[in-house]
Amino acid sequence: MTLTQDQTLTDRGDGDGRYDKLPTVSPLGDALDWKWLKGANTEWGVRPKIGPRGLTMLDIATGSYGVVPDNPTHRSMAPRGADIDPDTPDMGYILNKxxxxxxxxxxxxxxxxxxxxxxxxxxxxxxxxxxxxxxxxxxxxxxxxxxxxxxxxxxxxxxxxxxxxxxxxxxxxxxxxxxxxxxxxxxxxxxxxxxxxxxxxxxxxxxxxxxxxxxxxxxxxxxxxxxxxxxxxxxxxxxxxxxxxxxxxxxxxxxxxxxxxxxxxxxxxxxxxxxxxxxxxxxxxxxxxxxxxxxxxxxxxxxxxxxxxxxxxxxxxxxxxxxxxxxxxxxxxxxxxxxxxxxxxxxxxxxxxxxxxxxxxxxxxxxxxxxxxx
Amino acid sequence: MNIATKAFFVALANELNAHPEQFKVHGEADMVAALVMRKADGDFAVRVAFEGLRVEDIKETSVAEAAAADYYLDGPLAAWQAMFDDILANGSASGRLTINSLALLGTDIRLRGDDPMGVDKFSRFNQTLQEYLDGAARVAVAAG
Missing domain, CATH: 1.10.620.20 (Ribonucleotide Reductase, subunit A)
Incomplete structure (x- = not known):
């Protein structure tokens, strides 16, 4: 099944059955949960306003993506704002405040x-x-x-x-x-x-x-x-x-x-x-x-x-x-x-x-x- | 053209906005600079708002309001006139009459401001400001 870019951007498809028939196993036999497509716990639908000079880091610091925590809970390279697995490895960061x-x-x-x-x-x-x-x-x-x-x-x-x-x-x-x-x-x-x-x-x-x-x-x-x-x-x-x-x-x-x-x-x-x-x-x-x-x-x-x-x-x-x-x-x-x-x-x-x-x-x-x- | 006028700074802005290629090498700049010219018959102050590769706004203002800019450059009219005369004579500021050198020496024109992040912008965007001021050579030629 191929999704158009427009569908992936605008339709989470969680409730309408669109993604119910996706394969549950990869060609190599690994289990697939498709969580990124139907249930990632992130702020979906953020649409920053593009300024006259393009899209700046200030422009995309919107909603929860613009919130920099005082004391992050993770120690991994997972991007701030993503739905992060609790078992991501500790990268050894010591500057955590x-x-x-x-x-x-x-x-x-x-x-x-x-x-x-x-x-x-x-x-x-x-x-x-x-x-x-x-x-x-x-x-x-x-x-x-x-x-x-x-x-x-x-x-x-x-x-x-x-x-x-x-x-x-x-x-x-x-x-x-x-x-x-x-x-x-x-x-x-x-x-x-x-x-x-x-x-x-x-x-x-x-x-x-x-x-x-x-x-x-x-x-x-x-x-x-x-x-x-x-x-x-x-x-x-x-x-x-x-x-x-x-x-x-x-x-x-x-x-x-x-x-x-x-x-x-x-x-x-x-x-x-x-x-x-x-x-x-x-x-x-x-x-x-x-x-x-x-x-x-x-x-x-x-x-x-x-x-x-x-x-x-x-x-x-x-x-x-x-x-x-x-x-x-x-x-x-x-x-x-x-x-x-x-x-x-x-x-x-x-x-x-x-x-x-x-x-x-x-x-x-x-x-x-x-x-x-x- | 009389330098202690809003019209002069508008002309500099028009010159800059008409030739963005002069500024591209320096990159975009976001700052509000103010220039204060002290003179016997009443001080003149102007705020110049830079945005991206353009000057977006010129506003004649009071000295007190000038202080609300990111930074302001404060000196006697004669010092400003000497700076613009040098630009006119050489095509751009030379020797110790660049805005950086004048502010560094601080004997005639002083860099001032209340907000440290704002005052930093004088150095961070210094060459954009200098290019803007250097436009006086072309404005004066065009006016002549």
């Missing part, structure tokens, strides 16, 4: 990420690269070396935790997949830039690895996301925002601008995840503070990375001859902005660090009131 991974903006961010993907091959005007003064080319190559090194942590970290996330939090996992793709593209674009103009990959030293190791070894996902999204990616976002100021050509400008938009999505997820986690369970705040206490110290060590720091200063100054008169001063100004952004982001996330941070606010010339107004 919604507050472990969720953010109120995560569905929107997933759609945004999909809509705003770009290509490091096609969308950067590589053909506009011109020969640069040796110091500027070296500095750009050093910055790109360090960025290539640190970017993939934001892919490895979600990859480490995603298979531990309950599958009812599908949208959060989907968003993290986009983050992994974004970071692959960032590693790609910075590696390409280091190699594209006759330069190459330069110095890699221990300070960067210390920060990356702290992030990847975080004890919980929420600690990890505080270290990665709030602290690490927040700082990198500000470097990308600064990218326009250090770019010697339209190629680097475009590269930093495109990466900035991606990074901002990741930071937006992390900020709102922390906020959600703390709202749901205020005790989590201390766990996050402990991670950031350590993370800030390690980040400060990363910030003193002489290769990355001096390369940035040379680019900000416009060459080695201006590094002392202009570059270091501009860099200090940018660092103040980075720390201000970070502390303001913590406020937004509901984790006030103003009176706990180990960052030398006075030395940096930072006023907590300015941060609060940021």
């Amino acid at each position: 919604k507050s472990d991974v969720w953010a109120d903006n995560v569905v929107e961010l997933y759609e945004e990420a999909v809509a705003r993907q770009w290509s490091a091959t096609r969308d950067i005007p590589w053909g506009e690269l011109r020969e640069l003064p040796s110091d500027i080319e070296h500095a750009m190559c050093q910055v790109c070396t360090t960025l290539t090194e640190v970017e993939m942590i934001a892919a490895d970290l979600p990859a480490k935790w995603m298979w531990r996330m309950n599958h009812d939090f599908l949208e959060a996992k989907m968003f993290l997949c986009t983050q992994i793709m974004d970071e692959a593209r960032h590693a790609e674009v910075f590696r390409k830039r280091a190699l594209a103009n006759g330069g190459g990959l330069l110095m890699s030293r221990g300070q960067s690895e210390g920060l990356l190791r702290t992030i990847i070894e975080a004890k919980s996902y929420t600690q990890a996301t505080a270290l990665m999204h709030l602290l690490g990616e927040g700082f990198i976002l500000d470097i990308f925002r600064m990218g326009e100021l250090i770019s010697p050509s339209p190629v680097e400008k475009r590269m930093f601008r495109m990466a900035m938009q991606d990074e901002a999505r990741h930071v937006a997820y992390g900020t709102m995840h922390i906020r959600y986690a703390v709202e749901q369970d205020p005790d989590v705040a201390e766990e996050i503070h402990e991670a950031l206490d350590h993370g800030e110290a390690v980040l400060t060590a990363f910030g003193t990375n002489q290769d990355f720091g001096t390369a940035l200063a040379v680019l900000l100054g416009g060459g080695v001859e201006h590094v002392e008169t202009k570059g270091f001063a501009l860099q200090a100004d940018m660092q103040r902005k980075q720390f201000t952004s970070y502390l303001a982001r913590c406020e937004r996330a509901g984790i006030s660090r103003l009176h706990r941070t180990k960052l030398p606010l006075e030395l940096l010339g930072l006023d907590p009131n300015t941060i609060l107004a940021n």
